Amino acid sequence: xxxxxxxxxxxxxxxxxxxxxxxxxxxxxNSAEAFGVKAVMMTAEKPEAA
Amino acid sequence: xxxxxxxxxxxxxxxxxxxxxxxxxVADNPDAEFHFYHGREAAELFGYSTEWLDRAPAGAVNSFAxxxxxxxxxxxxxxxxxxxxxxxxxxxxxxxxxAVGDVGRxxxxxxxxxxxxxxxxxxxxxxxxxxxxxxxMEDLPLPDASxxxxxSNGVINLSFQKRKVVExxxxxxxxxxxxxxTDIVSGKQLSQSIVNDxxxxxx
Numbered sequence: 624x625x626x627x628x629x630x631x632x633x634x635x636x637x638x639x640x641x642x643x644x645x646x647x648x649x650x651x652x653n654s655a656e657a658f659g660v661k662a663v664m665m666t667a668e669k670p671e672a673a
Numbered sequence: 674x675x676x677x678x679x680x681x682x683x684x685x686x687x688x689x690x691x692x693x694x695x696x697x698x699v700a701d702n703p704d705a706e707f708h709f710y711h712g713r714e715a716a717e718l719f720g721y722s723t724e725w726l727d728r729a730p731a732g733a734v735n736s737f738a739x740x741x742x743x744x745x746x747x748x749x750x751x752x753x754x755x756x757x758x759x760x761x762x763x764x765x766x767x768x769x770x771x772a773v774g775d776v777g778r779x780x781x782x783x784x785x786x787x788x789x790x791x792x793x794x795x796x797x798x799x800x801x802x803x804x805x806x807x808x809x810m811e812d813l814p815l816p817d818a819s820x821x822x823x824x825s826n827g828v829i830n831l832s833f834q835k836r837k838v839v840e841x842x843x844x845x846x847x848x849x850x851x852x853x854x855t856d857i858v859s860g861k862q863l864s865q866s867i868v869n870d871x872x873x874x875x876x
Contacts, residue, residue, distance in 0.1 A: 624829070624858055627836050631843040633852070641741035641855055643718050647710050659860020662740040662827075666853050669846040 624665060633667035640664075693785045703735035711738045716764065719855075720745060729767050733795040736762035739826035741855025744768055748853075753821040754778040756845060758810045758838075758854075759828025763792030763803065769824060770801035780820070781805035782813060811837040815845045822846075825854040 628636045644662035646652040655661075698705070703712050710718060712735045713726055719742040726734050738761060749755060749772035757766040760781025770779040779796075781803055783789045789805035796803035808814040810825075811834045823842045832838050842852055 624835065624839075624856065627839040628852075630836070631839045633839075633843060641719065643720075644740055645710075647706070651709075660857060661860070662855060663858050664741050664743065664746060664853070664855045666746050666851065668851045669843055669848055671849045673843075673848050 624663070628665065628667045632670065632673055634670050636665065636667040638663045638665045693787075697785065697787060709738065709740075712736070715739065721764075721768070725768050725771075728771075728799070729764055730795040730798045732791065733762045733764040733767055736791075737764045739765065739855065740857055741826065743824040743826050743853045743855050744772070746853045747772075747822060747824055747851075749773055749777075749822060752776045754819065755780070755822045755824060756813070756815065756820045757781045758813075758823060758825035758842070759783060759831075760792050760803075760805055761788055761828075763795040763805070765824060765826050766792060766803045766805070767796055767799055767801045770796065770803050773802075775802055777802065779803040780815065782808045782810060782815075784809060811841060813841045813845050817844055818847045818850075820845050820847065821850050823850070823852040823854070825852075825856065827856055829854065830857040 625636055625638055641662035641664055646655055716726055716734060716737050719739065721742060743765060749769055751774045753773045754777060755769045755773055757769060757779065760766045760783045763781060766779045766781045773779060779802060781789065781792050783805060786807045789807050792805045806814045810828065811832060823846060829835060829838050
C-alpha cells in the first residue's frame, strides 16, 4: 500500500501498526502472523501543485 | 478477453457477492461471533471514545467492522468535505460528521445498497449530515478534486484492484487534501489458494 500511495503521487506517506488489532480466533491470528498480516494506519497528502 | 482476464473478472464478481454477504451478516446478526472483533468491543479496542459510542445509534456501533481508528490521525476540521470509503453501517461517517459540523459534508460510498440505506438511516437518526452513495471504490461516483479528506477503515484490502482504488482517492482529493486510512496488509504474497477463495479473501 505504501508504494501504491507514492506511485499515485501522494506525498508525506506515513504508516504505523495498529497496536491493538488482532483476530478473535487464535487459529486465524496464527495464520495471519505466518503471512505477516497486520493492521496499519496510513496518512498521506495530495500535493498542492497536483 | 483473455482467459486470465475472464478468470479475474469472474473472481471479482464472486468476491463482490461474498463481501456483501459477509458484511450484511455482521449488520443483521451483530451478536454472532466472527473471526474478527466487531461492534462496540472492536471500537473500544481501537480507541473510539465512550462519548462517540454512546451518542451514535446502536445499530451503527453494533455493526462496526473496522480494523483501527482512522479518526485518530484524520484531524478533521469544521467545514471540510470527507469521503468514507466502504462506509458500512455508518459509524465512521457519523463520527466524521460531528467533526466537520453542519457546514461540512460527509459522503459514504459502499458497494452494498442495503448498507447505504442503513448508514443513511443511522446518520439521519443522529441528525448527522451524511449522504451515502452506492458505488465501487475502484470507480468512485465523485467528481475530480471535490473532497478534502478520504477516510477508510478495513475495506481497501478487499479489492483486487488496489492500485485503482489509490488512484481514485488521489483523483477525488483537492490539491492539499489528505487521506487517513486503516487497513489490513500482508507482508508476504498470499498463496493462490487464498486468492482464489472468495470467502478467505473477503475475510
